Amino acid sequence: MMTDTDVAARAAAAFSDRFEGAPDGLWAAPGRVNLIGEHTDYNDGFVLPFALPERVVAAAARTDAGWSACSEFTDETVRFDDVSPGAVTGWGAYVAGVVWALREAGFDVPPARLAIASDVPVGAGLSSSHALECAVLTALIDLGELDLPLEDRPRLVQRSENGYVGAPTGIMDQSASLRCRAGHALFLDCRTLEVEHIPFDVAAEGLAVLVLNSNAPHSHSDGEYGARRRSCEDAARILGVPALRDVPVDGLSDALKRLDDEVMRRRVRHVVTENQRVLDTVGLLRSGRIREIGPLLTASHASMRDDFEITVPRVDIAVEAALMAGAYGARMTGGGFGGCVLALIDADRADATTAAVTAAYDRHGFAAPTPLVAVPSPGASRLA
Numbered sequence: 241m242m243t244d245t246d247v248a249a250r251a252a253a254a255f256s257d258r259f260e261g262a263p264d265g266l267w268a269a270p271g272r273v274n275l276i277g278e279h280t281d282y283n284d285g286f287v288l289p290f291a292l293p294e295r296v297v298a299a300a301a302r303t304d305a306g307w308s309a310c311s312e313f314t315d316e317t318v319r320f321d322d323v324s325p326g327a328v329t330g331w332g333a334y335v336a337g338v339v340w341a342l343r344e345a346g347f348d349v350p351p352a353r354l355a356i357a358s359d360v361p362v363g364a365g366l367s368s369s370h371a372l373e374c375a376v377l378t379a380l381i382d383l384g385e386l387d388l389p390l391e392d393r394p395r396l397v398q399r400s401e402n403g404y405v406g407a408p409t410g411i412m413d414q415s416a417s418l419r420c421r422a423g424h425a426l427f428l429d430c431r432t433l434e435v436e437h438i439p440f441d442v443a444a445e446g447l448a449v450l451v452l453n454s455n456a457p458h459s460h461s462d463g464e465y466g467a468r469r470r471s472c473e474d475a476a477r478i479l480g481v482p483a484l485r486d487v488p489v490d491g492l493s494d495a496l497k498r499l500d501d502e503v504m505r506r507r508v509r510h511v512v513t514e515n516q517r518v519l520d521t522v523g524l525l526r527s528g529r530i531r532e533i534g535p536l537l538t539a540s541h542a543s544m545r546d547d548f549e550i551t552v553p554r555v556d557i558a559v560e561a562a563l564m565a566g567a568y569g570a571r572m573t574g575g576g577f578g579g580c581v582l583a584l585i586d587a588d589r590a591d592a593t594t595a596a597v598t599a600a601y602d603r604h605g606f607a608a609p610t611p612l613v614a615v616p617s618p619g620a621s622r623l624a
């Protein structure tokens with residue numbers, strides 16, 4: 241596995257390659273894995289992500305006018321002065337969107353040059369694009385000495401994502417990338433944005449969170465994400481509540497009786513029960529009972545598969561194979577329709593669990609999954 245230092249060195253090298261001189265500094269923001277609480281964030285509910293050691297690093301410096309960005313993934317250097325929505329497209333929109341959102345919020349954003357490097361797997365549902373936005377945001381805030389408290393930063397990145405990039409995503413990923421702490425999971429109330437850092441030292445318990453990238457293609461995920469979101473918002477309107485967060489789990493069967501549409505009933509059941517599973521997981525972790533969260537993880541997966549219908553065969557097969565190989569619990573993590581599966585396992589079972597999933601994939605004619613042992617890591621910061 242690569243470390244910050246490798247990625248940081250690559251970002252600094254990309255900066256001096258493409259721009260003149262050395263950067264003023266290096267800023268890093270991590271990808272995330274969500275332990276539990278899927279599609280609950282835009283329902284004002286609860287989530288429990290933690291940050292990965294894998295990060296996006298921005299090497300950046302102030303300049304005289306405009307913004308330029310380059311990345312180790314492409315030869316293209318994006319330059320722009322105009323940050324009105326639509327003016328910058330492609331990967332540059334993730335940079336321009338942050339500049340735009342800061343300006344919309346009234347900040348005097350410093351002109352800057354940024355060079356990007358990353359070891360967050362792309363297209364795996366581990367939030368590589370939010371990590372990019374959070375690294376850019378953190379760099380610009382420091383370069384311009386902007387007064388934006390940490391707790392207000394995720395909303396700004398969400399504004400960039402929703403209003404500029406054009407993805408109707410919630411508040412979880414930015415919050416994780418910006419606010420997580422090493423050795424902890426981030427219990428976030430997506431309505432109040434209150435956080436509690438929940439100790440999650442899996443290694444001390446002889447455990448590990450194994451993340452397996454299914455490498456399933458993410459077809460239709462954008463449209464399906466928006467459709468799930470609309471269905472939840474429509475249901476809340478019919479039920480006369482501000483958001484599905486306001487349907488308590490003991491009021492679920494009454495709520496379901498008031499909905500005619502069978503698909504909508506399933507969507508609501510997922511969100512309401514998932515919120516409760518987050519609360520139950522937090523309860524167990526607060527009393528140090530890490531192994532016991534396994535069945536909640538597996539129940540979350542079943543709910544995403546059967547009620548929210550956001551899984552695909554490759555992730556279902558990985559979950560089943562990991563459980564057969566002795567995992568305490570396993571579930572898909574992230575927005576869905578592919579991406580990664582996480583499994584809570586004994587620390588010495590990572591190779592055996594990966595081998596079991598690889599063998600199952602082989603039987604189905606799928607290429608091997610890519611494993612990663614996820615260590616709860618700190619949120620965005622300046623490296624140098």
Ligand code: GLA
Pocket residue numbers: 277278279280281282409410411412413574575576
């Ligand atoms: C994506 C979105 C998040 C969240 C998850 C599902 O990662 O960016 O806001 O909705 O999907 O939990």
